[in-house]
Amino acid sequence: xxxxxxxxxxxxxxxxxxxxxxxxxxxxxxxxxxxxxxxxxxxxxxxxxxxxxxxxxxxxxxxxxxxxxxxxxxxxxxxxxxxxxxxxxxxxxxxxxxxxxxxxxxxxxxxxxxxxxxxxxxxxxxxxxxxxxxxxxxxxxxxxxxxxxxxxxxxxxxxxxxxxxxxxxxxxxxxxxxxxxxxxxxxxxxxxxxxxxxxxxxxxxxxxxxxxxxxxxxxxxxxxxxxxxxxxxxxxxxxxxxxxxxxxxxxxxxxxxxxxxxxxxxxxxxxxxxxxxxxxxxxxxxxxxxxxxxxxxxxxxxxxxxxxxxxxxxxxxxxxxxxxxxxxxxxxxxxxxxxxxxxxxxxxxxxxxxxxxxxx
Amino acid sequence: xxxxxxxxxxxxxxxxxxxxxxxxxxxxxxxxxxxxxxxxxxxxxxxxxxxxxxxxxxxxxxxxxxxxxxxxxxxxxxxxxxxxxxxxxxxxxxxxxxxxxxxxxxxxxxxxxxxxxxxxxxxxxxxxxxxxxxxxxxxxxxxxxxxxxxxxxxxxxxxxxxxxxxxxx
Numbered sequence: 001x002x003x004x005x006x007x008x009x010x011x012x013x014x015x016x017x018x019x020x021x022x023x024x025x026x027x028x029x030x031x032x033x034x035x036x037x038x039x040x041x042x043x044x045x046x047x048x049x050x051x052x053x054x055x056x057x058x059x060x061x062x063x064x065x066x067x068x069x070x071x072x073x074x075x076x077x078x079x080x081x082x083x084x085x086x087x088x089x090x091x092x093x094x095x096x097x098x099x100x101x102x103x104x105x106x107x108x109x110x111x112x113x114x115x116x117x118x119x120x121x122x123x124x125x126x127x128x129x130x131x132x133x134x135x136x137x138x139x140x141x142x143x144x145x146x147x148x149x150x151x152x153x154x155x156x157x158x159x160x161x162x163x164x165x166x167x168x169x170x171x172x173x174x175x176x177x178x179x180x181x182x183x184x185x186x187x188x189x190x191x192x193x194x195x196x197x198x199x200x201x202x203x204x205x206x207x208x209x210x211x212x213x214x215x216x217x218x219x220x221x222x223x224x225x226x227x228x229x230x231x232x233x234x235x236x237x238x239x240x241x242x243x244x245x246x247x248x249x250x251x252x253x254x255x256x257x258x259x260x261x262x263x264x265x266x267x268x269x270x271x272x273x274x275x276x277x278x279x280x281x282x283x284x285x286x287x288x289x290x291x292x293x294x295x296x297x298x299x300x301x302x303x304x305x306x307x308x309x310x311x312x313x314x315x316x317x318x319x320x321x322x323x324x325x326x327x328x329x330x331x332x333x334x335x336x337x338x339x340x341x342x343x344x345x346x347x348x349x350x351x352x353x354x355x356x357x358x359x360x
Numbered sequence: 361x362x363x364x365x366x367x368x369x370x371x372x373x374x375x376x377x378x379x380x381x382x383x384x385x386x387x388x389x390x391x392x393x394x395x396x397x398x399x400x401x402x403x404x405x406x407x408x409x410x411x412x413x414x415x416x417x418x419x420x421x422x423x424x425x426x427x428x429x430x431x432x433x434x435x436x437x438x439x440x441x442x443x444x445x446x447x448x449x450x451x452x453x454x455x456x457x458x459x460x461x462x463x464x465x466x467x468x469x470x471x472x473x474x475x476x477x478x479x480x481x482x483x484x485x486x487x488x489x490x491x492x493x494x495x496x497x498x499x500x501x502x503x504x505x506x507x508x509x510x511x512x513x514x515x516x517x518x519x520x521x522x523x524x525x526x527x528x529x
Contacts, residue, residue, distance in 0.1 A: 038513035045498070046522055208436050211487020224437075224459050230411060294412075294455070294466070296439070305440045307453065318523075320442035320453075322491075330490035359513055 003031060008344060010039050016066075016113070017355025021332070021348065028340045033333040037326075040359040048319040053079050053153060053288060056319070061147040063321065064357040066109050067300045068147045069102035069138070071357070074297045076151040077232065078306040078319075080284070082293025083153065088279040091155035092234045097168070097271040098141060098150065099297075100264040104175065105134040106300035107257045107264075110352045111182070114254070117349040118195055123185060130178050137171050140164065155281030165272050172265045179261055186254070196251035200347035202335050203248060210331035213324050214302025215260065216351055218244045219252035226298040238270050250350040257352075287314050301325050301352050323357040386461040387413040390433050398425055414466040422469050423479040426454070430484050434458045435465060438485035441492060443499035445525055450476045450501055471501065480506035498523040 009020035018039035024032035044063065048056050060075035061068040073095055080087060108131035115123025135145055140161055142148035150157050186192050202212065204220040217224055225242040227235045243259030245252035288310035296305045302324025311317040328351055335347055391405035391413055401421035406414050417425050429435040439455040454467040471478055480503035482489040492503040493512040500521035503509055511518065520527055 038511075038515070041513045043522060206486075209486045211438055211485065211491075213437075222459075229459055229462050230464065296464075303439060305455065307440065307442045307455070309444055318442075318444045320440070320444075322440040326494075327487050327490060330487065 002026075006341070009036075017353070017358075019353070019355055019358070021344065023336065023341065023344060025341055028342070030336050030339055030341060030344070033336040035329050035332050037329065037355070038359055040355045042360065044360045045319055045321060048316060050315065052314045053083075053284075053286075053316065056316070057151065057153075058147065058149045061149055062356070063323070063360065064354045065146045066354055067102050067106040069098055069150065070297060070299050070304065072149065073099055073151045074295050074299075074304050074306055076153050077297065078293050078295030078308050079153045079288070080293075081295055082288050082291060082308050082310050083285055084289075085154045085282065085284050087155055088282060089234070089276050090159075090278045091280045093271050093275040094156050094160065094280060095151060096233055096235065096238070097268050097275070098138065098148075100267045100271070101134050101138055101168075103300045104261050104264045105131050105138070106352075107261050108134070110257065110300075111254075114349045115186075117345045118192060120186075120189065120192060123182075126178075126185070127182070130175065133171055133174065137168060140167065152281055152284070154284035155279070157281070159280050168268060168272060172268050175261070176265050179258065179265075183258060193251070195343075195346050196249065196254060196350075198249050198251075199339060199343050200250045200335050200350060201248045202331070206334055207248075207331065210334060211327040212302070212331050213328070214299065215243075215256045216253055216302070216328055218242065219256045220248035221246040226296055226303060230296065232295075232297060234271075234274075237274060238267055240267050240270075250346055253350045287312060288316070299324050301354060301357075302328060304357075321357075321360055323360060325351070325354055326358045329353070329358060386458075386463050387411060390429075390461075390463065390465065391415060393433065394425065394428075397428060401425070408466070411462050412464045412466070414468070416468045416470075419469045419471055419478045423481060423484075425467070426456075426481045426484050429456060429465070429467075434460050435463075436460075438481070438487045438491075439464070441488060441495055443495040443501045443523075445499065445523070449473050450499070452478050452495065452501060454481075476500060477502045477504055479504050480509075482506055497521070500524060 003024055003026045005022055005024050007020055007022055010018040020036040022034045023030050056075055057072050060072045063071040108127045112124045112127035139145050142150035202220050204222050207217045207220045223242045223244045228242050240263045243256045245255050290312045291310055293308045304324055305322035307320040308316050309318040387407050394402045395405055398421055401418035402415055404416040408414050435456045435458045437457040439457050442453045444451045449470050449472045451468055451470045456465045469478055480492055482492055492506055495501045496509055497511040497513050498521060
């Protein structure tokens, strides 16, 4: 049969954000694929060169609205590395707790979008509703709903609000009950399993070679997690497991994210328990030295890195952002080839695309 | 890192003054092996922090150094490629990870402004492919032997490289 190229995008029902996936099909089988990105390029790296260090925190939030806390936290880590600022321990615990809440919210949004892609409306509405619980919690902490602007260079903006610990524990307990329900809902759904098991297999060697990180790589059997391998913040003090799966298909990616949400609940509990009293912020210098700083965190989507070059002034000379999904997306042709056109939505949905951080 | 240190050679524990337990530390071991294998081109090896080392490499030997890092030293994951423009030329900074050793290497190479060309390493780590395209797109660094060096974030008909300092939007 004659081969032809099909453009899927730039307008999709399936992802939030614009991108174009060109797939070459032979009948229904995919023989080649080529993602085209850049529709959401806002030039954030260039914008940052004209802003002072504290002004960049809200911009970093806008990299990905689904997990904005991890990005502003990563930026603060990077700036602290450059300026050599020591963060108070209480602030570190508040950050870790909030990042894990953000990770659950991000994974739930992925789960909702994924269920929607597969036609499981119950999964969509339920996951979106439970995400809102964590959004509310973070709103109580930071004051705004999606872009928090809460971390600061040298700590966090303010202390926990009254009764936050009680609310957080209550939410975590609620979430653990709900997670059991999700597992029943999805793992017992015949349609869900038929469309996931054995679809979109990524071998471990290919994943490592192509720079895939995060849940997508851990689902291929590599237990790479920066929180364990190269710990930052107070993660060495916290006891948790790295969720992995050996199959490398779409079901494995779903499973890894579900297991991660269980771990997140446990991390939030431990962080609240171990959180010391004391200061939550130190004053950071206005100007950074002429040097370089590097920050790396485990984003909900993989390894997020920022590299900043200071020149002695109050503005960064250069800020480079590594988006995990940008590199993961370059591996998409490797995952897609050989499957049917109808599997594209499942495979690309399973990678948890976020175009805001992808295009920067 | 203090303010007066020169960029690229910061860190107190440089390789010459390293203590005698040099073999116990994976970072020092990699740095020593690199400077022994490429004495002409690898310089400024330094341990910045525990598990974070830094070295400079001349762009003529970039490909073979990276090949040896992957094949002999277990650096299986290319984390990030950043291009930075200074007054006297471009620097391309590679952050390369070895998950087994828990080690991060910052490899810096430079190219003059008149000829901003470095070798592509996308045949060593596939993850470099798009990141090199991004550096070409935004900063105008040309990667030799790249399989498809095209713009990726900006439209194909754009004539400028926006992250350069002389670019005025």
